[in-house]
Amino acid sequence: MNTILVLLSTLTVAGSVVVAFILSLRLAPFQVIPAKWRFGIGKMALALYLLPIFLVFNWIFSLFTSSTTVNELPLNVQQVLPGPFNPAPAIQVQTISANVALALICLWVIGVIAFAAWQTYCYHKFLKTLKLTRTIVPKNSEVAMLLPVIKENLGLKSEVRLAYSALIRSPFLMGLRKPTIYLPLKNSESVDIGMVFHHELIHLKRKDLWIKALILVARALHWFNPLVHMLSKDIHTWSELSCDEEVVQGMSLADRKRYGETILNVVAGSRNLPIQFCSSLSGDGKQLKRRLTFMLNVKNVNKKTFVIAISTLFVVGAISTVTTAWASSNTPRVVASEEDSAVMRPSQQTAVREEAPAVTRPSAQEVVRKEASVVTRPAAQEAVREEASVVTRPAAQEVVREEASVVPAQAASRH
Helix, strand or coil: CHHHHHHHHHHHHHHHHHHHHHHHHHHCCCCCCCHHHHHHHHHHHHHHHHCCHHHHHHHHHHHCCCCCCHHHCCHHHHHHCCCCCCCCCCCCCCEEEHHHHHHHHHHHHHHHHHHHHHHHHHHHHHHHHHHHHEEECCCCCHHHHHHHHHHHHHCCCCCCEEEEECCCCCCEEECCCCCEEEEECCCCCCCCHHHHHHHHHHHHHCCHHHHHHHHHHHHHHCCCCHHHHHHHHHHHHHHHHHHHHHHHCCCCHHHHHHHHHHHHHHHHHHCCCCCCCEEECCCCHHHHHHHHHHHHCCCCCCHHHHHHHHHHHHHHHHHHHHHHHHHHHHCCEEECCHHHHHHHHHHHHHHHHHHHHHHHCCCHHHHHHHHHHHHHHHHHHHHHHHHHHHHHHHHHHHHHHHHHHHHHHHHHHHC
């Protein structure tokens, strides 16, 4: 449970820091930072909501650092210490009981399942409605023959399907495995199909539908965090604006105006579209003025803007890493119960302090005994040798005397 709490807290803090920075960018004029950069910052926040990047950095850093405990101190250092050396932690660790932690985790899991189930239901309901009103575009039609030409210009090789639907009034792209561009049956004469295809294929080339799918995953995991839901709307907005930038890049002013007219013609038909599942040329009418302004004033990013944007990303990443480290160290630790944590912890520390001197460092008497035994062993061996020599000398003398008396006796017998 500790791992789940730490992981969830670090993910939500890391992503929320970047979202807070995105919200602060609303105070700046929208012409200062290109839509592509704003969309990239949104994807950065999404990655921090889903990937435990800080924990990976922390694990890599731990491989190159070694921690020295009190038990690993040299003997001479431990002998100098007057008593058991158990420094108290500078920061008191916050704890919660296992029952409270289990209840929080169960509530989080229920929220994840409920959000995912509702989004899945809405997706299949909308997809089922589309199938009931879908009509395949004939392959020999002018619209079907125009799509491969634009795909070739953009360098796309994936298969893209075309279909009409009487349900919709605005074209959009939908489908992760089998992408399909849906076109309205009515009011299609006032829409530039070539501009529509160019816009939707840019979304397909950039994998924007996958970004929206990951946003749904992040919203499910962090359903309790309002910032992640704000990020979803922000990513949708800047996804469309950045796509407009790429579409009109290199276009003349007349072509840009024609593209703007196409957007105006399809804005009204996008009100009922589930934007969390699809990419549409149209968008929110409230953002229409800003979108047209972006589109008509697209310029190449100069060196100064590029340096400022890169520096800003590094600063935001550093702040996110620091705050994530703080969240990881301040996440409450799960204990058996609140009473046990308050009562048993001092006794456990006392037991550790009593056992530590007996295990980790020898007493002074033991050291003296060992040194005395090392010093006295040679003297004892010398004493034993001297005693042995004293004992064996008389016996050797008696043997010599007996042999000496035997020799004259043998000589006398021979004579």
